[in-house]
Amino acid sequence: MSTKEKLITHVMKDEPIGSRCKVTVVGVGMVGMASAVSILLKDLCDELALVDVMEDKLKGEVMDLQHGALFLKTHKIVGEKDYSATAHSKVVVVTAGARQQEGESRLNLVQRNVNIFKFIIPNIVKYSPHAILLVVSNPVDILTYVAWKLSGFPRHRVIGSGTNLDSARFRHIMGEKFHIHPSSCHGWIIGEHGDSSVPVWSGVNVAGVSLQHLHPKMGIEGDSENWKAVHKQVVDGAYDVIKLKGYTSWAIGMSVADLVESIMKNLHKVHPVSTLVKGMHGVKDEVFLSVPCVLGNSGLTDVINMTLKPEEEKHLVQSAETLWSVQKELTL
Amino acid sequence: MLVTWWYLYIAARRFADQTLRMASILQRLITPLFSGPPEPPRNKVTVVGVGQVGMACAISILLRDLADELALVDVVEDKLKGEMMDLQHGSLFLKTPKIVADKDYSVSANSRIVVVTAGVRQQEGESRLNLVQRNVNIFKHIVPQIVKYSPDCTIIVVSNPVDVLTYVTWKLSGLPQHRVIGSGTNLDSARFRFLMAEKLGIHPTSFSGWILGEHGDTSVPVWSGTNVAGVNLQRLNPDIGTDDDDENWMETHKMVVNSAYEVIRLKGYTNWAIGLSVADLTESLIRNMNRIHPVSTMVKDMYGISEEVYLSLPCVLNSGGVASVVNMTLTDEEVAQLQASANTLWDIQKDLQDI
Numbered sequence: 001m002s003t004k005e006k007l008i009t010h011v012m013k014d015e016p017i018g019s020r021c022k023v024t025v026v027g028v029g030m031v032g033m034a035s036a037v038s039i040l041l042k043d044l045c046d047e048l049a050l051v052d053v054m055e056d057k058l059k060g061e062v063m064d065l066q067h068g069a070l071f072l073k074t075h076k077i078v079g080e081k082d083y084s085a086t087a088h089s090k091v092v093v094v095t096a097g098a099r100q101q102e103g104e105s106r107l108n109l110v111q112r113n114v115n116i117f118k119f120i121i122p123n124i125v126k127y128s129p130h131a132i133l134l135v136v137s138n139p140v141d142i143l144t145y146v147a148w149k150l151s152g153f154p155r156h157r158v159i160g161s162g163t164n165l166d167s168a169r170f171r172h173i174m175g176e177k178f179h180i181h182p183s184s185c186h187g188w189i190i191g192e193h194g195d196s197s198v199p200v201w202s203g204v205n206v207a208g209v210s211l212q213h214l215h216p217k218m219g220i221e222g223d224s225e226n227w228k229a230v231h232k233q234v235v236d237g238a239y240d241v242i243k244l245k246g247y248t249s250w251a252i253g254m255s256v257a258d259l260v261e262s263i264m265k266n267l268h269k270v271h272p273v274s275t276l277v278k279g280m281h282g283v284k285d286e287v288f289l290s291v292p293c294v295l296g297n298s299g300l301t302d303v304i305n306m307t308l309k310p311e312e313e314k315h316l317v318q319s320a321e322t323l324w325s326v327q328k329e330l331t332l
Numbered sequence: 333m334l335v336t337w338w339y340l341y342i343a344a345r346r347f348a349d350q351t352l353r354m355a356s357i358l359q360r361l362i363t364p365l366f367s368g369p370p371e372p373p374r375n376k377v378t379v380v381g382v383g384q385v386g387m388a389c390a391i392s393i394l395l396r397d398l399a400d401e402l403a404l405v406d407v408v409e410d411k412l413k414g415e416m417m418d419l420q421h422g423s424l425f426l427k428t429p430k431i432v433a434d435k436d437y438s439v440s441a442n443s444r445i446v447v448v449t450a451g452v453r454q455q456e457g458e459s460r461l462n463l464v465q466r467n468v469n470i471f472k473h474i475v476p477q478i479v480k481y482s483p484d485c486t487i488i489v490v491s492n493p494v495d496v497l498t499y500v501t502w503k504l505s506g507l508p509q510h511r512v513i514g515s516g517t518n519l520d521s522a523r524f525r526f527l528m529a530e531k532l533g534i535h536p537t538s539f540s541g542w543i544l545g546e547h548g549d550t551s552v553p554v555w556s557g558t559n560v561a562g563v564n565l566q567r568l569n570p571d572i573g574t575d576d577d578d579e580n581w582m583e584t585h586k587m588v589v590n591s592a593y594e595v596i597r598l599k600g601y602t603n604w605a606i607g608l609s610v611a612d613l614t615e616s617l618i619r620n621m622n623r624i625h626p627v628s629t630m631v632k633d634m635y636g637i638s639e640e641v642y643l644s645l646p647c648v649l650n651s652g653g654v655a656s657v658v659n660m661t662l663t664d665e666e667v668a669q670l671q672a673s674a675n676t677l678w679d680i681q682k683d684l685q686d687i
Contacts, residue, residue: 003565003569003581037392037395041395042395056597056599057598060595060596061599064603067519067522067523068609070522071522071609168423168425169421172420172423172424177358178358182423183424206362209361214356214361237417240414240417244414245415246411250391250418250421251419253422254425254426
C-alpha cells in the first residue's frame with residue numbers, strides 16, 4: 001500500500017465535478033500576468049488557465065504561480081499552448097497581441113492584432129462556447145468588435161475593458177485634488193479607450209454634489225481650474241507610464257479583476273466598458289464604445305442611458321466614425 | 333506705455349481673480365473640521381528595489397490590504413516613477429491611499445516594515461552564493477539609510493543569498509537581531525507543501541511540512557515532521573525521504589531545490605511565489621498574529637551551532653519581529669544537515685569585507 005493509500009481513504013464513488021468558476025487568461029505578457037495575479041489575490045476563481053504561444057515563458061509563469069498556491073485560494077492553475085486546457089471557462093480574458101511602443105497610438109496595432117485574434121477567438125469558442133469574453137488587447141474597441149464577429153457570440157457576452165481604466169485614472173486624479181479616496185469621487189469617461197475618450201463633466205460628483213453645478217465652466221473655455229488638463233492627464237496616462245517603465249500592467253490588471261469580480265459574483269455593478277453602441281446617442285455604425293453597463297454572471301445585460309450634451313454626443317459619433325473607417329477595411 | 337501698464341494691470345487682476353476662484357470648488361464642496369498636521373501612517377511598508385521581485389511583493393501587499401502607505405525606493409528613477417504611477421492609477425481598486433516613490437530614502441520614513449529586494453539576481457545556472465560580494469556592496473549603501481529613516485522598523489531581507497545577506501543587514505543596521513528577518517525557507521516550504529499536496533490530492537494548507545536551514549541547495553526537509561491531520565507520514569512510511577524509499581518522496585525535495593533554477597530557465601526570473609510569500613510574512617508582522625513561519629534568524633547556540641549565522645527555523649512572528657523560535661524535534665541526521673548549512677554559510681561570511 002502506498003503512503004497515500006495508507007493516509008487517505010477515497011470514499012466518493014462518482015467522478016469529481018471539477019471547477020465551477022474557471023477563468024482563462026490568454027497571453028502571459030505583463031498585462032496578462034498582472035490580470036492573473038489580481039484575479040488570484042481577489043479569490044475570484046477556483047481554476048485559472050493561462051494560454052500563450054511562447055511555451056517556456058508560459059510554463060515558467062504557471063510554475064511560479066503554483067509555487068504560491070499555499071497563499072492562494074485557487075487550487076488549480078494550468079497553462080498550455082493548446083486551448084483544450086481552457087475548456088469550460090466562465091470568463092476568458094484576452095490580453096494577447098502586440099502592444100504600444102513608446103509614442104505609438106493604439107490604432108496602429110490593429111491589423112497585427114486582428115490576425116492574432118483570427119487564431120485565438122475560434123479556439124476559445126471551441127472549448128468554452130458559453131463563456132463571457134473580456135477583451136483587453138488594444139485598440140480595445142475595435143478588437144472587441146473583431147472578437148464579437150469572429151466568435152459569433154451574442155453581444156452581451158463580448159465585453160471590452162474599455163474606459164474602465166480611464167475612469168479609474170480620472171477618479172484617482174480627482175481624489176488627489178480633493179484629498180478624498182477615489183472610490184468616493186465619481187466621474188465617468190466614456191467613448192473610445194484612447195485619445196478621443198469623452199469625459200462627462202455633468203456627471204462628475206462627490207456625495208451627489210455635482211461639481212459642474214458648483215463650477216459651470218468645468219471642462220470648457222475659460223475654466224479657471226483647468227479640468228480639461230485632468231482629462232488630458234488621463235489620456236496621456238498610458239503614454240507617460242510606458243515612457244517611464246516600458247509598459248503598463250498593474251492598473252489595467254486591477255481594472256480587469258474589478259470587471260471579472262462583477263461578472264463572477266453576479267454583482268450587477270455599473271462599469272464603463274466597451275459594448276455595441278449602434279442606435280445609441282446617434283451612432284449609426286456597428287461599433288463598440290464604452291458606456292456605463294450593468295455586469296453580472298450572464299454578462300453585459302443592460303446599458304445606462306446617459307443624458308449627454310450635444311457636443312458630447314457629437315464626439316461619440318465622431319469616434320464611432322473613426323472606428324468604423326478602420327473596421328470596414330479589415331479582412332475578417 | 334500707459335497702455336502696457338493698463339494691460340499688465342488687467343492681467344494681474346485676472347490672475348488674482350483666478351487664484352481666488354481656484355480654491356473655490358474645493359472650498360464650496362468641502363468644509364474642513366479638523367486642520368492639524370496630517371497623521372503619520374500606522375502601517376507603512378517600504379519596498380526597496382522595483383525589479384520583478386520588488387513589484388510582486390508590492391502588488392501582493394497592496395492586494396492583501398496590509399498597508400496604509402506604500403513607499404518604493406530604487407536607483408533607476410524612470411522605472412521607479414513609472415511603477416509608482418502604474419500602481420497609483422489603480423488606487424480606485426485598492427485600500428492603500430498613499431503610494432509614494434523616490435530615490436531618496438526620506439520617502440521611506442516611519443515604516444513599520446522594510447522589504448529589501450535590491451541587488452543583483454541569479455542568472456541562468458548561477459548559484460545564489462555567487463551573488464554575495466556584489467550584493468554586500470549594495471547593502472552597505474542601502475541598510476544605513478533604511479535605519480536612519482525608520483529606526484523602529486523590522487527589515488525583511490529577500491535578496492539572495494538571503495541567509496548571508498540577512499546576517500550582513502543585521503551587522504550593518506545595528507538593529508537587535510529579532511528585528512532583522514530573512515525571507516529564508518518560507519518560500520521553499522511553500523513550494524514543498526504545494527508539491528506534496530499535489531501528490532496527495534489535498535490543499536497545501538492541509539499539508540504540514542517544514543524545510544529549514546539554508547534557502548538554497550542545502551536546505552533541510554524535516555521528514556520526521558511531515559503530517560496530514562496529525563497523521564505522521566514517516567510513521568506510515570519509515571523510508572520516506574531516504575534513498576531506500578520505493579516511492580521516492582525525496583524527489584519532491586529535489587524539485588524544491590531546483591524550482592528556482594527551473595522557473596528562471598523558463599521565464600527568466602521568479603517573482604509571483606516569492607511576492608506572495610513576502611506578503612504572508614508581512615501580514616503576520618503587521619497584524620501582530622504570532623503565526624509560525626520558517627524564516628531566517630540568528631541561530632547561534634542552537635542545534636550545536638557556534639557561529640553567528642542566519643538560518644531558517646520556525647519562528648513566531650508578531651509586531652515586534654521574531655518573538656520566539658520553536659524548538660523542533662529533529663533527528664540526528666537533520667541536525668547534522670543544519671550544522672553543515674551553517675558551516676557553508678560561515679565559510680562565506682568570514683571572508684566578507686568591511687561589515
